[in-house]
Amino acid sequence: MSPAAAAATAAHSMTTAAAESHGFLSPTGVEIAFLLVGLVTFGAALVTVTTKQLVHAALWLVVTLGGIAVEYLLLTAEFIAWVQVLIYVGSVVVLLLFGLMLTKAPIGRSPDADSGNRWAALAVAVAAAAALVWVVVDAFRATWIDLGGPAAGSTEATGASLFQNWVLPFEALSVLLLAALVGAIVLSRKAKTEKSSPPVNSRPATGSSPSVPDSRNHPVERNGSVKGTESAEQEGGR
Amino acid sequence: MAPIPGSGLAKGLAVTLRTMTRKSVTEQYPEVQPDLPPRTRGVIGLFEENCTVCMLCARECPDWCIYIDSHKETVPAAVPGGRERSRNVLDRFAIDFSLCMYCGICIEVCPFDALFWSPEFEYAETDIRELTHERDKLREWMWTVPAPPALDPGAEEPKEIAAARKSAEKLAAAQAEPVAEPTPGPAPGPAPKPAVEPGSAQNPNTDPAPGPAPKPPAPGPASEPAAEPGPVQKPSTDPAPKPQEGDS
Amino acid sequence: MNDALDVALRLLIVFVVFLTFPLIVGQTEHKVMAHMQGRLGPMYAGGFHGWAQLVADGVKFAQKEDVVPAGADRRIFQLAPAVALLPYLLVLLAIPIGPGEGAVGEVIDAGVFFVLAVMGVGVLGSLMAGWASANKFSLLGGLRTAAQLLAYELPMLLTAASVAMAAGTVSLPGILDAFEWWWLPWQIVGAIVFFVAGLAELQRPPFDMPVADSEIIFGAYTEYTGLRFALFLLAEYAGIIVLCGLTTVLFLGGWHGPWGADGLGWVWTLLKAAVLAFIVIWLRVTYPRLREDQLQRLSWTLLVPLSLAQIALTGIVKVVIQ
Numbered sequence: 001m002s003p004a005a006a007a008a009t010a011a012h013s014m015t016t017a018a019a020e021s022h023g024f025l026s027p028t029g030v031e032i033a034f035l036l037v038g039l040v041t042f043g044a045a046l047v048t049v050t051t052k053q054l055v056h057a058a059l060w061l062v063v064t065l066g067g068i069a070v071e072y073l074l075l076t077a078e079f080i081a082w083v084q085v086l087i088y089v090g091s092v093v094v095l096l097l098f099g100l101m102l103t104k105a106p107i108g109r110s111p112d113a114d115s116g117n118r119w120a121a122l123a124v125a126v127a128a129a130a131a132l133v134w135v136v137v138d139a140f141r142a143t144w145i146d147l148g149g150p151a152a153g154s155t156e157a158t159g160a161s162l163f164q165n166w167v168l169p170f171e172a173l174s175v176l177l178l179a180a181l182v183g184a185i186v187l188s189r190k191a192k193t194e195k196s197s198p199p200v201n202s203r204p205a206t207g208s209s210p211s212v213p214d215s216r217n218h219p220v221e222r223n224g225s226v227k228g229t230e231s232a233e234q235e236g237g238r
Numbered sequence: 239m240a241p242i243p244g245s246g247l248a249k250g251l252a253v254t255l256r257t258m259t260r261k262s263v264t265e266q267y268p269e270v271q272p273d274l275p276p277r278t279r280g281v282i283g284l285f286e287e288n289c290t291v292c293m294l295c296a297r298e299c300p301d302w303c304i305y306i307d308s309h310k311e312t313v314p315a316a317v318p319g320g321r322e323r324s325r326n327v328l329d330r331f332a333i334d335f336s337l338c339m340y341c342g343i344c345i346e347v348c349p350f351d352a353l354f355w356s357p358e359f360e361y362a363e364t365d366i367r368e369l370t371h372e373r374d375k376l377r378e379w380m381w382t383v384p385a386p387p388a389l390d391p392g393a394e395e396p397k398e399i400a401a402a403r404k405s406a407e408k409l410a411a412a413q414a415e416p417v418a419e420p421t422p423g424p425a426p427g428p429a430p431k432p433a434v435e436p437g438s439a440q441n442p443n444t445d446p447a448p449g450p451a452p453k454p455p456a457p458g459p460a461s462e463p464a465a466e467p468g469p470v471q472k473p474s475t476d477p478a479p480k481p482q483e484g485d486s
Numbered sequence: 487m488n489d490a491l492d493v494a495l496r497l498l499i500v501f502v503v504f505l506t507f508p509l510i511v512g513q514t515e516h517k518v519m520a521h522m523q524g525r526l527g528p529m530y531a532g533g534f535h536g537w538a539q540l541v542a543d544g545v546k547f548a549q550k551e552d553v554v555p556a557g558a559d560r561r562i563f564q565l566a567p568a569v570a571l572l573p574y575l576l577v578l579l580a581i582p583i584g585p586g587e588g589a590v591g592e593v594i595d596a597g598v599f600f601v602l603a604v605m606g607v608g609v610l611g612s613l614m615a616g617w618a619s620a621n622k623f624s625l626l627g628g629l630r631t632a633a634q635l636l637a638y639e640l641p642m643l644l645t646a647a648s649v650a651m652a653a654g655t656v657s658l659p660g661i662l663d664a665f666e667w668w669w670l671p672w673q674i675v676g677a678i679v680f681f682v683a684g685l686a687e688l689q690r691p692p693f694d695m696p697v698a699d700s701e702i703i704f705g706a707y708t709e710y711t712g713l714r715f716a717l718f719l720l721a722e723y724a725g726i727i728v729l730c731g732l733t734t735v736l737f738l739g740g741w742h743g744p745w746g747a748d749g750l751g752w753v754w755t756l757l758k759a760a761v762l763a764f765i766v767i768w769l770r771v772t773y774p775r776l777r778e779d780q781l782q783r784l785s786w787t788l789l790v791p792l793s794l795a796q797i798a799l800t801g802i803v804k805v806v807i808q
Contacts, residue, residue: 055617059562062610079656082599090606091639097613098632107559107620155596155656250772254522264526 034074041067049125052109058096065089077153276387278357279340281371283379284331288352291326295344295353303337304344305330305370331376335361336369354383496592497579504575508723509540515723515767516540522771543716550712557620558709566618567710567717570611573604574724581731582659584741584752597658598646601732602639605687608721609635612689612696615718616706627705630696630778634686637785638693642683644793645676648800649736662740670739672803676796677737679789681762684729686785688722690766692773695781730762731755738762 044063051057065088072081162170265272274280291308307330313323345353356379363369371379389396395403516539520527532538554563579592580600594600609631616628650656652673653664670677686693689705697705704710707718734740738758741751776784 053559055559056562059614078594079596079599082596082603086599086603086606086643089610090603091636094606094609094613094632094635097610097617098629098636101613101617101625101629101632107557107618155599247773251768254768254772257524258518258521260524262521262526263524264520266526266529 030074034071037067037070037074041071049121053107054103054110055097055100055107058093058100061096062089062093065093072153075153077158079155079158080153274357274359276357276384277355278359279342279355280357280359281335281355281361281379282333282338282345282376283354283356283381283383284333284373284376285352285354285380286328286331286373286377288348288350289328289331290350290352291328292349294347294349298343298347300341300343301337301339303334305332305334328373331373332370333376334370336366354380356380356382357384358382500578501575503727504578504724507727508720511726511763511767512540512719512723513537514763515770518764518767519771522768547712547716552712552714553709555620555709559618559620562614562618563709564714566611566615566706567714567721568611569614570608571717571721571724573608574721574728576604577601577728578724578731580658581728581735582662582740583731583755585659585662593659594657596656598650598656598661598736601658601728602643602646605725605728606635606639608725609687611718611721612706615710619706619709621709623702623704623708624706626702627696627708630702631689631706633778634689634693634696634781637782638683638686638789641679641785641789641793642687644790644797645680645683646736648676648793648797649673651797651800651804658735662735662742665739665742667739667742670737673737673796673800675792676800677733679793679796680737681729681733681765683785683789684733685766685769686781688725688729690722690726691770692776693781694775695778698775726763726766727759730759730766733762734758 041064044060044067048057048060048064051060065084069081069084069089072078072084291306293306296302296304296306306328308326308328310324311327313325315322342355345355358379361369361371513536517527517535528536528539530536530539531542554560577600580594580597582593612631613628616624616626616631619625649661652669653661655661655664689696697707699705702708707715710718734755739754740758741754743751743754
C-alpha cells in the first residue's frame with residue numbers, strides 16, 4: 001500500500017504544480033481529463049459513504065478506486081495504476097463483497113445503515129483530507145512532472161526509486177504486514193480452540209449475567225469469527 | 239495404491255484421450271436406421287387368420303388396451319347329415335398403443351400365434367386417438383415381423399422339431415427293418431404333421447390355415463395322444479401328457 | 487489520421503478476435519467433449535458437423551426474453567454481464583501474438599500487472615450477479631466465486647512474478663524478448679500453478695464449484711436469461727482464450743518456436759494457445775468437480791507453497807547466472 005500512497009501524494013503535488021505553471025486558462029487535454037475523472041471519483045466517493053445500500057457502497061468504491069487508477073494513468077504512473085486495480089479493485093473490494101454477502105445486507109436500503117454521528121464523521125473526514133492535502137502540497141511544492149516526456153512512473157522508475165531510495169520504509173512496511181498476517185493467524189487459531197473446548201466457564205458466566213434471555217443471540221458474536229461466519233452464512237441465504 | 243502421486247490423474251486423462259480416438263457410439267437415428275435386435279418390442283402385429291377370438295389376450299392385458307369384437311357364425315355341416323358347427327368371426331381387433339406398456343403378455347398368452355412383436359417403432363401420432371391401431375393396421379405391422387432369430391449354438395432343440403425328428407427316426411427305423419418288428423403306430427400318419435408344425439411356427443405368413451396347426455399343446459391332452467404316435471404306444475394314462483403340457 | 491486508423495484497425499482486430507475465438511473454443515469444446523465421451527456432438531447446425539451450433543445458440547439466446555427478477559437489484563443485475571465480459575476484452579488488447587509492435591493490440595509497460603488486475607475485475611461481474619439476483623443459489627454462487635478468487639489470485643500473481651523476475655521486466659513483449667528455451671523446464675512448476683489457478687479463477691471444471699449446476703443450479707447466473715446469460719457464457723470462453731494466451735506468453739515462449747520464428751511467430755502463439763485450450767477442455771471432461779474444502783486446500787496447501795518455491799528457485803538461478 002505504501003507505494004500507492006506515495007504515488008498518490010506525488011500525483012497530487014504534480015498536478016498542482018502543472019496547473020500553476022500552465023495557468024488555468026490554457027489547460028491541456030490531459031489536465032481536462034484529469035479534472036473530469038477527478039470529479040467523477042470524488043462524486044463516487046461521496047456516494048460510497050452516503051448511500052444506504054451496502055453493496056452499492058462497495059460497488060461505488062470500485063468506481064472510486066478505478067477513478068484513482070485512471071488518475072495515476074493520466075500522470076504516467078502506469079505501474080501504480082495497475083497495482084491499484086489489482087490490489088484494491090481485484091482483491092480488497094472482492095473481500096469486502098464477500099464479507100457483505102455473509103451479512104444480512106438486504107437488496108435495497110438498509111434502514112440502520114445510517115450512523116448517528118455523521119457530523120463527527122464529516123468533521124474527521126474533512127480534517128483528514130485537509131491534513132493530507134497540506135502535507136502533500138508542502139512536501140512536493142516545487143516538484144514538476146513532464147507529462148509529455150518519458151514516463152516518470154513507469155515500472156522501471158518506480159522499482160528503481162523504491163529499492164534504492166525507499167528500501168528501508170518498504171521493508172519496514174513489509175515487516176508490519178507480516179506481523180499483521182501472523183497476528184491474524186494467531187487470533188483465528190485462538191478463537192478456534194476456544195470454540196472447540198466448549199464452555200466450561202462461559203456458560204455459568206452468561207447464566208449469571210442479568211440478560212439471560214438474550215444470551216442465545218450472543219454466542220454468534222462472542223465465540224469468535226469462525227462460528228460467526230457459519231451462522232451468518234446460513235442466514236445470509238435469503 | 240498408486241506408487242506415484244498423480245498417476246491416478248494421468249490415468250483419468252488417458253481414459254478420456256483414448257475414448258476420443260475411438261469411434262463414437264452415437265447412432266445418427268433419422269439418417270441411419272438403428273440396428274435393432276430381432277426381439278425388439280416395437281409394435282404388435284396381428285395375424286388375424288390365426289385368431290380364434292379366445293379373448294385371452296384382452297383378458298390378460300394389464301392395461302386393458304386390447305379391444306375385440308366378434309360374432310358367432312354357424313358353419314353348415316361338412317358332410318350331409320353331420321352336425322352344424324359354430325365358429326367365432328372376428329369383427330374388430332384393436333390395440334391402443336397410448337395405453338399399451340409393451341409388456342408382451344398378450345403375445346405370450348396367445349395360444350394360436352396370432353400376435354407378434356415387430357421392431358417397427360416409428361408410429362408416433364399428433365392425435366392420441368390415432369394410436370389405437372385397428373385390425374388393418376395391425377395386419378400391416380404383421381408384414382414387418384422378422385423371422386425369428388436362430389437359436390444360440392448349443393441351445394435346447396425346439397419342442398416341435400424334436401418331436402418331428404423323433405418320429406422321423408422311428409419311421410426310418412421301421413422302414414429299415416419292416417419285417418423284423420412290425421410296429422403298428424408309426425405308420426405314414428405322424429410323419430407329415432411334425433414337418434408342417436415347425437414351419438408354421440416360424441413363418442406364419444406362409445401358412446394361411448386358420449388356427450388348427452400351430453401349437454399342439456393348446457387343444458389339450460385329450461385330443462393329443464390320439465394324434466401323436468408316441469403316447470399311443472404307451473398305456474394311455476393321465477401322467478403321460480401332463481409333463482408335455484408343462485413343458486410347452 | 488494514420489495513427490487513428492492504426493489504432494482503430496487494432497481495436498477492430500482485437501474485437502473480432504474477441505468475438506470469434508471464444509466461439510471457436512466453444513465449438514471445439516462441444517466436439518472434443520462429445521468424442522471424449524463417445525458421442526458425436528452437434529451434427530446438424532450449419533450442415534457440416536454442426537459447425538454453426540454456437541451461432542444458432544446465439545440466435546436462440548437473442549430471441550429469449552430478458553427477465554429481471556422482481557426482487558432483484560435491477561441496475562446491478564443488468565450491469566453485471568458487462569462487468570464480467572469487458573475485462574477480458576481489455577486483456578486481449580495486451581497479449582502479443584508475434585514479435586514486434588505490429589502483433590500486439592497495445593504495448594503496456596506493466597503488462598503482467600495489467601492483465602492480472604483486469605482479469606481480477608472480471609470476477610466482480612459474477613459477484614454483482616450473485617448478489618443482485620435475490621436468489622439464494624445465486625448468493626451461494628457469488629460467495630463461492632469470491633472465496634475462490636481470493637484463494638487463487640495469490641498463486642497466480644506469485645508465479646507471474648516469478649516469470650517477471652526471470653525476464654527482468656513486467657512487460658509482456660519484454661518477457662517474450664528475453665525468453666530462452668531453457669526457461670521452459672526452469673519455470674515449469676510456475677506454469678502449471680499459473681494454469682491451474684487460472685482455471686480456478688475462470689471457474690472452469692473441475693473448479694466450477696461456484697456454478698455447480700447439480701447443486702446450486704448455475705450459481706450466480708441462475709436468474710439470467712437470454713442475451714445477458716449468453717454474455718456470461720461468452721465471458722467464460724473469452725476467459726479461456728485469455729488464460730491460454732497468457733500462459734503461452736508467460737511460460738511457453740509465445741512466438742518462439744523451433745523454426746520459423748520470424749514470419750510465423752503468430753502461428754506458434756496460436757498453436758500453443760490452441761493446445762492449452764484443448765487441455766482446458768480435456769481437464770473438464772476428465773475430472774469431477776472439487777468440493778469447496780478441497781478447492782481451498784489445493785490452493786493454500788499446494789499451489790501457494792509451490793509458487794513460493796518457484797519464486798525461490800527463480801531467484802537462486804537468477805543470482806547464479808548473473
